[in-house]
Amino acid sequence: MGCAALLAVAALLAPAAAWAPSAEDELLFKAWMLQNNRRYDPGEYPRRLRTFLGNKRQIEEHNAGNHSYQMGLNQFSDLTFAEFKKLFLWREPQNCSATKGNFLRSSGPSPDSIDWRKKGNYVTPVKNQGPCGSCWTFSTTGCLESAIAIATGKLLSLAEQQLVDCAQAFNNHGCSGGLPSQAFEYILYNKGLMGEDTYPYRAENGTCKFQPEKAIAFVKDVINITQYDEDGMVEAVGKHNPVSFAFEVTSNFMHYRKGVYSNPRCEHTPDKVNHAVLAVGYGEENGTPYWIVKNSWGPLWGMEGYFLIERGKNMCGLAACASYPVPQV
Numbered sequence: 001m002g003c004a005a006l007l008a009v010a011a012l013l014a015p016a017a018a019w020a021p022s023a024e025d026e027l028l029f030k031a032w033m034l035q036n037n038r039r040y041d042p043g044e045y046p047r048r049l050r051t052f053l054g055n056k057r058q059i060e061e062h063n064a065g066n067h068s069y070q071m072g073l074n075q076f077s078d079l080t081f082a083e084f085k086k087l088f089l090w091r092e093p094q095n096c097s098a099t100k101g102n103f104l105r106s107s108g109p110s111p112d113s114i115d116w117r118k119k120g121n122y123v124t125p126v127k128n129q130g131p132c133g134s135c136w137t138f139s140t141t142g143c144l145e146s147a148i149a150i151a152t153g154k155l156l157s158l159a160e161q162q163l164v165d166c167a168q169a170f171n172n173h174g175c176s177g178g179l180p181s182q183a184f185e186y187i188l189y190n191k192g193l194m195g196e197d198t199y200p201y202r203a204e205n206g207t208c209k210f211q212p213e214k215a216i217a218f219v220k221d222v223i224n225i226t227q228y229d230e231d232g233m234v235e236a237v238g239k240h241n242p243v244s245f246a247f248e249v250t251s252n253f254m255h256y257r258k259g260v261y262s263n264p265r266c267e268h269t270p271d272k273v274n275h276a277v278l279a280v281g282y283g284e285e286n287g288t289p290y291w292i293v294k295n296s297w298g299p300l301w302g303m304e305g306y307f308l309i310e311r312g313k314n315m316c317g318l319a320a321c322a323s324y325p326v327p328q329v
Contacts, residue, residue, distance in 0.1 A: 025053055036075050048078045059255050068288060068310070069259030071252065074301050081251035087131040088297070089249055089274040090177030101226025103236060110238030115281035115292055122149045123242070123280050124157055126305030128298035130203030132175035137163040138296035139244040139276035140183040144193070144217055146242045146280070148327045158217050159199035166190070166208035174205040180244035180276055181224055181323035188219040188325075218328035227270065230312060230319040234282060240324065242280045242294075246273035247309070247318040258303050260290045262310040270320035279322075282311055291318070 021029075029049050033039070040048050055078075059071040076084055117123045124145045129135055137160035149155040164174045167186040172178030187193045192215025199209065225232045225243070236243050248266045266272075281292040289311040299305040309315055 021049060021053060025049075028056075029053070032073060032077065036078075038078065051080055052078050055255065058252075062252065062255075067259070067262075069261045069308075070257045071255040072257030074255060074257075075298070076254050076301075079254075081254060084254050085249075085274070088129070088133065088135075090133045090136075091173075091175075101224050101229065101232070103223050103225045103229075103232050105232060105235060106239065110235045113281070113283035114238050115283070116146060116150075116237075116242055117280055117292075120149075120153075121155050122146050123294065124155060126294060126299045127160070127201075127296055129160075129296040130201075132164070132203040132205075133177050134160060134164050134175055134203070135296050136172065136178040136180055136183060136246075136276040137161075139246075139278050140180040140187075141193075142278040142294055142296075143180060143242055143244040143323075144184070144187070144219065144325050144327060146278075147240075147325055148217060148329060150241050151327055151329045156216055157196040159194045159196050159201070161201045161206065162194050162199045162208075162210055164204075165206045166210050175203075177274075178276075179246065179321060181222060181321060184219055184222040184323060184325040187217070188222060191215065191218065193217045219325040220328040221326040223324050223326060225319075225322040227321065228314055228319045230314060233279065233319060233322045234311075236322070236324060237279050237282060242278050243322050243324045244276060244278055245318050245322040246270075246276040246320065247316040248272045249275045250316070256302050256307055260285055260288050260308045260310055261315075262288075262313075263316055266316035268314050268317045268320070270317060273317045273320055280306075 029052050056073060059073065062071045124142060127138055129138055140163060141158040141160050145156055145158055163183050167183055170182040170186040172182055192212060194214050195216045198214045225236060233243055250263060250266050252263065253261065278294040279291045280294050283290060290308040291311045293307050293309055295302060295305055295307060309318065
């Protein structure tokens with residue numbers, strides 16, 4: 001057997017070359033680790049680096065294409081989508097088809113666009129739910145905070161942790177998920193919600209420590225918008241106040257950076273929604289109508305904690321279970 005043939009056989013028999021990132025990739029990852037305060041033990045480091053570079057490649061491929069939104073590296077870039085789902089989205093499926101609509105449509109047009117953040121001091125700063133599927137509590141408090149501020153001029157910061165700890169009887173599951181409509185019902189029947197300062201957020205399930213005398217926010221009625229009535233949502237946001245809604249987060253949303261999010265492959269039914277957020281306004285960009293949405297993943301994610309999502313198509317099921325409270329003031 002000739003030399004070349006022997007070399008070819010040796011190459012076939014040799015173990016596959018170990019995966020080796022470039023020095024530039026390692027430098028980028030280490031800078032990201034520093035920025036995001038991450039430390040790994042030596043055994044975990046290669047796995048996190050590989051995941052990070054896989055996410056980076058997905059982001060670059062997406063941004064090279066023709067899309068209405070851009071993706072970017074963020075605090076979740078060392079996670080697989082399966083890990084992200086486990087930490088930050090609902091673990092229990094929430095089927096909101098049980099909520100029947102009681103939103104009464106009025107005559108007359110809604111505004112062409114609205115942004116409650118610009119109309120006054122009506123929206124609290126973006127909060128961070130941490131590694132707990134409690135987004136539903138942030139959607140709930142954000143909506144009630146804004147409704148009270150619009151009605152009274154006073155912007156409160158309300159206690160998500162009370163909802164995590166105390167609202168189970170209303171078919172909510174703490175860090176495993178829940179629905180804003182059910183949380184509003186809890187606040188109504190519980191006769192109040194405490195403030196963030198007296199019931200601070202801990203990002204984990206706990207025992208209920210509600211103190212009635214410290215309640216500062218109250219609900220008089222709960223308005224559920226008829227399932228799939230996105231025009232009803234427009235009217236509610238345009239004429240009343242921000243509105244809570246839920247939708248299905250898929251892997252490409254995890255790295256959203258800016259622009260109008262749109263996804264032809266997500267589900268549109270109420271049994272598939274896995275994340276609750278707050279519509280604080282709506283508008284249109286280059287002929288594409290969108291919602292302006294407050295998220296609960298901190299101000300470093302997306303557009304300073306916000307995102308835009310295509311409006312008018314029940315995108316990812318966003319019109320499947322929208323609601324808001326009427327505050328008792």
